Amino acid sequence: QTVVTQEPSFSVSPGGTVTLTCGLNSGSVSTNYYPSWYQQTPGQAPRMLIYSTDTRSSGVPDRFSGSILGNKAALTITGAQADDESDYYCVLYLGGGIHYVFGTGTRVTVL
Amino acid sequence: QVQLVQSGAEVKKPGASVKVSCKASGYTFTNNYMHWVRQAPGQGLEWMGIINPSGGSISYAQKFQGRVTMTRDTSTSTVYMELSSLKSDDTAVYYCARSGGESMNFDHWGQGTLVTVSS
Numbered sequence: 001q002t003v004v005t006q007e008p009s010f011s012v013s014p015g016g017t018v019t020l021t022c023g024l025n026s027g028s029v030s031t032n033y034y035p036s037w038y039q040q041t042p043g044q045a046p047r048m049l050i051y052s053t054d055t056r057s058s059g060v061p062d063r064f065s066g067s068i069l070g071n072k073a074a075l076t077i078t079g080a081q082a083d084d085e086s087d088y089y090c091v092l093y094l095g096g097g098i099h100y101v102f103g104t105g106t107r108v109t110v111l
Numbered sequence: 112q113v114q115l116v117q118s119g120a121e122v123k124k125p126g127a128s129v130k131v132s133c134k135a136s137g138y139t140f141t142n143n144y145m146h147w148v149r150q151a152p153g154q155g156l157e158w159m160g161i162i163n164p165s166g167g168s169i170s171y172a173q174k175f176q177g178r179v180t181m182t183r184d185t186s187t188s189t190v191y192m193e194l195s196s197l198k199s200d201d202t203a204v205y206y207c208a209r210s211g212g213e214s215m216n217f218d219h220w221g222q223g224t225l226v227t228v229s230s
Contacts, residue, residue, distance in 0.1 A: 034215035
């Protein structure tokens with residue numbers, strides 16, 4: 001079974017930096033998996049932040065950045081703000097019969 | 112601007128079926144695939160499948176094969192997701208989400224439809 005793993009939670013101070021990761025139980029994450037990242041606040045639909053590993057979606061502040069770190073996809077928030085407090089999900093395109101798998105999600109607290 | 116407007120909340124009994132609609136506007140409907148994603152209460156996001164509004168081709172996640180049917184109506188720019196043989200653990204918010212083309216992403220989302228399965 002394909003599992004995409006994220007850290008369950010992170011706490012970051014206002015103005016601080018936090019890096020969330022997105023790993024694959026069957027191997028390394030590469031750009032071929034088109035990793036994308038989504039922010040979700042309670043009761044709201046997700047919002048796309050980053051796609052194709054490192055491309056920011058329109059209107060997304062530049063404090064959000066995406067990359068590949070080692071064998072995982074990563075989302076970095078630099079200069080965290082209070083309204084960054086949300087759940088964050090990655091998703092990988094695996095193709096074939098599996099297609100897309102969402103990560104387990106990371107809850108970010110800013111305090 | 113791109114808008115995806117979904118149908119309202121549903122309450123169904125176990126064993127029944129539910130059909131959720133997603134009406135698209137603000138872009139050419141047949142230019143972008145559409146995903147369906149669900150989220151059980153307090154849980155993460157789960158990909159269900161994808162439909163091509165242009166040719167009608169469909170791919171379903173293995174978990175839902177045989178139980179889900181995705182269709183589209185190009186005359187009304189609407190996609191539909193029908194889930195049958197409902198169980199209590201199908202209780203979730205169901206989202207449609209537009210695919211951003213070759214970038215394999217989910218660039219715009221509907222507001223979500225809560226489906227509650229309860230006897």
